[in-house]
Amino acid sequence: MLTTLSSLIAKNRSWALQCRDRNADYFAKDAEGQAPHSLWIGCSDSRVPAEVLTGSHPGELFVHRNIANMVMAEDDNLMSVLQYAIDYLRVANIVLCGHYGCGGVQAAVNLPQMALNDENSALSRRITRLRGDLAAHLPCGRTDVAPEENVARHAALVEANVLAQFAHLIRVEPVRNAWRRGAPLALHGCIYDLHSGHLQALITQQQEELSA
Incomplete structure (x- = not known):
């Protein structure tokens, strides 16, 4: 050590x-002092460091990372980060970033066969919640799937997770309150490719798109 x-x-x-x-x-x-332009919500995976993959300098990104870049309204850690970033740092953007090869997403797929499924732990509860978010997209039936098809399925699940967490993000109170008062806040859902090092935008929502 x-x-x-x-x-x-x-x-x-x-x-x-x-x-x-x-x-x-x-x-x-x-x-x-700090004046970051964006809040980055990403996965805790050691291969996805926000500042490195975006070429950002200290002071440019306010960062929160957790397993599988999840957004949970009952997560006080995330909610406090969101409130501080929006209300006090006045960030103009929130970037929610998932990544292909996400172990959290794979754990959600495999959960029924894992010892984790029988635990009463923070990790088990989080992966159970993630599996619920992805329930409509989980594979079922066939087990004789070619490796390349498995890769494609996993990629689709990672993208589905970004969209699911994005749907949670646009509904949490710090974001809704910012939009209600007319704050210029844009939300972006992205995917990072471990093989190419490239970011790809999946979805963006801005204040004027807020529904009643």
Whole structure:
């Protein structure tokens, strides 16, 4: 553990030095406060770091990540992040991002056959909720599915999850309140491809599209 921490600290020092070499005031501007343009709600997967894949600098993104980029109104952690980002940081965009190869989505598919299904744990409850969100899209019947078809099915489920979580996002109180008062807030649902490194937009909704 000490070796791992030492390596992280060494890489941090190298990164900080490179940043200061390029711009002597690089850190000074962030020390004065933050004004991110967007809130990023993404998956906790270690392969999907928001700042890295978007080429963002510190101070540009306010970030919340959880398993399978889920939006749950009863999740105080997420709701507090949303309220703070919208009401205090005045972000203009919320990006909800899923990714192909999502382990949370795969767990939702496999849940009935997993030991997790018999647990009374936070993870079990979350994956059970995710399975419910995806119920209409879950495969049934055939088990003799070719590998390429399995990949396509999983990709479709990941996209369905982004749309399902997006549907929750447009209904949570911090977002609804912002739109009611006329705040310029746009929501975007995206997919990240681990193989290409590319982001793809699936859906966008803005204030003027708010239904009564």
